Structure formats: C-alpha cells, structure tokens
Amino acid sequence: MRQSVALLLFTFCSRALGDQSDNCKRITQNGYTYEWCSGVSVKQYHSSVPVLIGHFDEKRSTKLVERYNGGSSCGNNLFRSAAVIRKCCQNNTNDDQCSDSTSIMSRVTEPRTCHYEIEVCDNSLCPKKANSKPKSTLLSHSEILELREEAREMFYHAYNNYMKYSFPSGELRPLTCDGGEFSFSEIPCLTLIDTLDTLAVMGDFEEFKKSVIRVTENIQSFNIDVKVSVFETNIRVLGGLLSAHIIAEDKEMIPGDWGYHGELLTLAKDLGDRLLMAFRDLIPIGTVNLLTGVPKGETPVASVAGAGSLSLEMAVLSLLTGDSRYLKAGMHSTAAIYAARSNLNLVGKHIDTETHEWIETGAGIGVNADSYYEYLLKTAILTGDEASWSMFADLYESVASYISSGDFYPDVAMHSGTLISNNVEGLLAFWPGMQTLIGDLAPASRTLNALMSIWRQFGSLPELVDSKERTFGDVDVEQSYLLRPELIESLVYMRRATNDNSWLLAGKQVLRDINTYSRTPCGFAIVGELSTGSPKQQNQMPSFFLSETVKYLFMLFDDALTPEGSRFFGSDDPYVFRYGEFFSFLFFFFIGMKGVVYSSVGLLPFPFASSTNKRPGGHVGASSGSDTCELCFVSFCEYCVPTCSGLACSRPFLRFFNCSAIIRMFSRFAFRYTRALREFLSNTSRRQVYTSEGYQSSEC
16 A cells, blocks of 8 residues: 555656656657756757757756756857756645655756756755754754854954054054054054944944044044045944944943043044035035045046945934035935936946936846945935935836846846846845835845855855856956855844844854954954865955954854844843833944944934934834824834824835844834834734745754
8 A cells, every 4th residue: 555655646747846856857848859968968859869968067066057068069150058957846835745855857948059957846955844944953941142252252353453453554464473454454453443332242342432532533533535435434434433432422331431422423523624515516426535636637436335334324424514515415326326327227337427427238136236235225214205215216126127037136227227247246145135224135045155155165254256157267366255244144133033043053154264264363354266176375454344244243143142132242241232212223233333322312304304203115113092193114114004003105115024023123223213013013013024035054
C-alpha cells in the first residue's frame, strides 16, 4: 500500500511539474522539450532531434546559478548557452505532496539570442512555514547579547585607534595607522564630528562630552580655504554637528552644566551659511569653497543624490535657528529636480543646475540617485510637508512600474523605461529599509534576501555586480566593499517592523564577515578584489563606518534584547535610554541625523511647514472629544481615520502599505505621546501582521 501511495505521489509531481527524474529533468514548452542534467549538460529536443545548448561550466557556477556553455552554433558566430537558476517558488513551498528536496524545471526563457535561462524550483531553498520553523535556528538571548557586545567592541577598536593615530585628521588610514583626509570634504575632525551621536547611542556620555570639547577646541569656524562636496559635507559634518547639539542640550540625557553652551549649533550655522553659497540657482552646484564660494570654472552638472539630499539637515538647522533660508534652499532643490522628471515620472542621475536639462538620463535608485528618494520620504515624515510626500509617492510608483525587475532594480532609460543593464549596485540596499518605513514589506524582504545572497557569495556587498551573471566589469571599485551601512540599516528596520529575529542571522553574518575581512590592527579597512575569493584590504576607513555601520550593527542586536514598549537601548545596562518626557523620536532613521533623540512631545512643531494639521496622505490623530487633530505618525494608513472624523486617504497608492508594520516600527517612538493613539496601539501594536518571508539562509 505504501509503495502504491509513493508511486501515486511521484506520478502527481511528475505530471504536474514535468518529467523530473533523479538525474535529468525535462520540460516541454512551445513545442520544444528542454533537458537539464545537473552538472552535465542542457539539451533542446524538437522532433526527437537533440541540440546541445551547453556543457556544465564548473568554474562559473554557484550553488544558485549553474552555467552551461559551449553549445552548438546558431549562426552569426553565436553559440548556445544556458543559465540554470535555482530559486524557491512560493506556490511549491513546503508542498505536502512533494518532498522538501523536490527540484523541478518551471520555465525556460530566451532573454537574448541563443542564451537560455531555465528556472528551477528547489524546495530546499524555501523557508519553512512560520509555525514549523525550529526554534533552534534562531539566536538565543545570550548569543544576541554576545553579538551586541562584539559590535560594541568593533566600534571602540576603530574609534580608539582613530583618536590615537589620526585625530584631528579627517579619517584613519587603517593599514599604515596614521591620519588622512576624505578627498570630498577635507575638514578637520571629520570622523569625530560624524561619530559623536554614536557615542551617545553606546551610552558613553563621558566620552561624548570630552569629544564635543575636542571638536570646539579644534574648530572655531569653517572659514577654511578648501573645496568640499556640498552633499558629503552636509550629511557628515552639518548632520553630525546638529545631532550632537541636540544630544548635548538634552538635560535628561546629560544632566548638569558641563560647559556646553551651544557651540556646535554656532558651528552648524556657520557651515550652513557657507553651503548656501552653492545655491546660485534652485539646484546647487556640487562643490563649494568654504572661504570663497563656488570655484571659478566649476561644472554646473550635479548628481541628483548630491543636489536633492539636503532637506533633512537644512530643515533641522532652520528649526533650531529660526532662519528659514536653509529649509527653503533644500526643499526648492528637491522640487526643481522633481519638476524635470520625464513623462514616466522618472528622474535621471545628473542634471545641469543652470538649464535643468538632464546630462545623464539613466534612471535608477543606486549611485548618484539613491538618497534623493530617501530624503523625500524622510522629509515628509519629519516636517509634515505634503508636497514631499506627493513627490515621493509619484516616484515610488514609477520605480515599481519601470525599474523594478524581479528582486532588483537595474537602471533604465528615464524617457522610455528601456533596460540599460542588469547591474546591481550596493547602494540600492537602502531601498528595502525605506520600503519598510512605509510598510511595503513583501518586496522589501525579497530584495533584502536577494542582497544577502550576494553578500553570502562574496563575503560582502560589492559596489556593482551583474545580477544574473554575478560577474564584475573592468573597474576595480566595482568589486570593492566600502564598509557601507545601507544593508545593515535595512536589517534594523525590517527586524524592528516585523519582530522577526531570523533577520538577526543576516546581521550575524555581516558582523562576522566584516571582522574577518576588514579588521586591521588599528581599525577596519575597505576591501577590494572580491572576485578572487581573497578580498584585499585598502588603506581607508570612511567616517560612516563609525557613525553608521557599526552603530546599526549594535542597534540591530540591542533592539532584539529589549522588551517591547519598556526601553530602547540595552537590557541590563545602567545607561539605558528609558522612556521619559525627553524621548519620542529617534533621528537614527535618517541618514543625515544619525542616532539622535529628538523632541519631548512627539514631532517638534515645524513653523515652516504647511499650516494645515494634516500629515502626508491626510491622516491625523485627535484626542477624544476634541475637534483639533494632532499629528499622527501613521498618517499613511487607514488606522488613523477613526480618531479624527472627516479625514480619509486620498491616494490609491496607499494600498501597498502594511500599516501594522508601520505601527510596530514606530510604536516605541513617536506614537507614545499621541494621546488619541495610545489606546489603539495597546490593542494593535503587538499583532503579527507580516507578509514577508523572513531571512532565508542555510541556517534557517
């Protein structure tokens, strides 16, 4: 009887999925039969005549992609080849009728002449169902604690050596153990300024106070004859000064008079005034001399990311000084770039700041464009500016329609949507984190898993790699990992939004790989030559490694140790950031304001934003019995509607959002002080409404 059942199941699987024998699999499609013999060959049959598509190419094959080359000629000096791509197919995941080891051919395509792509559904790559995932695959409390302390040790290894060998130079050179300068912003103390808020995140307020004094003693003004990148100086120096000022002024966090009297804000205003010299038109020039202004003969061409990612820091500078010039400059530049978009609602990579004509018409979310999208969303969240939200929503829809391709986002032509290349850029790792902020979890988790598969293959995330071939071009930097933080930042958001600790396994791999390949006796180094399997260290440690990369690693594990709704950093630590009247909104979600505790009553009132009390999307929260609506941080979601009658979502775009995920993301932050939402959150913030798969690794 058992043999009969087994035969029936085999017959079912074979008939439903094609002829799938143990050694060779077959599938018939459009009158042709394709045969794949794993590790041997791929053939095509038509009228029983075999045509060799390719022999197995072991050197170019990986666990997930098998290459078959050297097939028969198909004319014009072309020879047939194939890529067999193994993947989890959700409709076959954990199919009770087929074993977990079932591997079947599901589809054959010919993306270019004589090159075939064969999709193979492999159940062994699929995650187990949530209710059947073995608990042993997740990290224990002691393991998470150990990883958090490893991240802390990594920070102090890099920080202490920067202070010992490099300060007051801009950056540490980790191979020669001496100081160097960041070529795009040769400003003294750059790494220390950028890192001040991380000291606060670590709870090291004594070192924070000492370092604030070090900065103010070494820099009295920015009256320096040096050319700097407006974008890099804005996010690293202006952002660092503003975030540290907010922390330094917080008497709940740092009680008593310790000698700080607003010097960092004075420096920030001085720097902000000098950066404004780049605004000869609505869109700023990319480079400015801090002493003399825009250099003579400077190119008017600026990147979209550089010119369109100034609004967060400029907005906070306006808020703290009462001078609206900074906010207006940042907002106007963002809007001017949006106004030049194509009829597909896509923006390019480089634009002429004088004519507003596009110089580079490739559209994408990676290098030279990434932070433009990010700042639009985060500016909408921070300021309540409805125009920023509307611009973001339009562009987000177009990215989903024209740029999204499978789990990645390759560049396309901005006017036609035609694919330019299959390249995956490391910088696009910010995108799933941004999607998590708005609750679009399903595509976010898929892209995050796809990026982690690249990480596992190379031991890091390269600057640029072909998504299909997993190969590099001729430019050395393409196969380098620059210690970037975007992937880890996205892991922090995803774990926080879903409360799914499987993502900690991804963080563990990232942490251990950085320690393995990048650690040096006096810091951490960027690495190159990833294709060789033996990454080569290079003599640079960017400031953002301390201000973002290791900080996000620390936060990823620290947040998982913290009981929901009680406190944020740490579990047993005396310096823990407890909920108090000083704490509601953390600026670490914003690249330019990394790690800051912000405002005592929810979002600070923003005098330069729209006078309406509606948030982006039109939703607000209100106190019971009151006609006045307060700001509501889930303004993108339906959930705010019952708290304030007469307001409703107006954009069909909002259907993408998982509002429960947004609530989970921010319930410990801005919501706490919105009285109308407190009762609502007590009933909903712990619900598991989670539509992504969790982290997919060999450990899961």
